[in-house]
Amino acid sequence: MIYRRKTYHIDPIIKEEFNEHFNKTLLPTQLKYGARLVGRWMTKANNVTIEIFAMWEYQSYEEYEKIESKIRADKGRVNRVEGWFEKMGGREKLKAVFFKIDQDFLESTVPRDKTIMAKKP
Template sequence: MIYRRKTYKIEASLRSEFNLHFNKTLLPTQLKYGARLVGRWMTKGKNKDEIEIFAIWEYDSYEDYINIENKVRSDKEHVNRIQDWFEKIGGREKLKKYLKDEIKEDFLETTLL
C-alpha cells in the first residue's frame, strides 16, 4: 500500500471555486478509475491571503497509481471538463496567478509494522 500526498498553495480568493472544482470534476473521475481518497484538508497559509490544500490518496502500489492516472488522463470527457474550468477562471495563465507555490506531490510509505 502506498499513499500519495498532493499539496496546493492558493490565494484565499480562489478557495471556494477550487474546492468546487475538486468535488465536481476531479474527485468523481479519480474514484471512477479506482483511486481511494483518504481525505482532503485545508489550512491557512503563512498569511491570511493564502490557503494550503492537501489530499491523501491510497493505492495498492505505485504501478496501480500509474494505471489509474493513465486512465484519468485519457478520459476525454474529464479532460474537456478541466479545459472548461480553465476557461471559466480565465485560462491556465490566470490559474498560475492564484497558485502561491508549485503543486507538490510525494508518496508516503507507512512505518508501522
C-alpha cells in the first residue's frame, strides 16, 4: 500500500469554491477510476493561507499511475475542469489564490489491519 498526499496552499477567498469543485468535479472522476480517498482536511496555516490536503490510498505506485492516466484521458473531466477555470476567471487569475501545490507519496509504518481503515462501517 502507498498513500498519496496532495496539499494545496490557498487564499481563504477561494476556499468554498475550491471545496465545491473538489466534491462535484474532481472526486467523482477519481472514484470512477478506482482511486480511494482516505480523507480530505483543511486548516488555517496562517493569517493569509489555508492548507487543504487529501490522502489517497493505492495498492502500488503503478496502480496510481494507471488511475491517473485514465483520469487525465477523461474528456468529460477535462471539460468540467476547464469550465471551472473559466468560471473562476481563468488559470492566470487562479495563480493569485493558489499559492502552492505539493504532492508526495507515503508508506505506512503500521499494518493497515491495525488502523481504523481496516474496520468496516
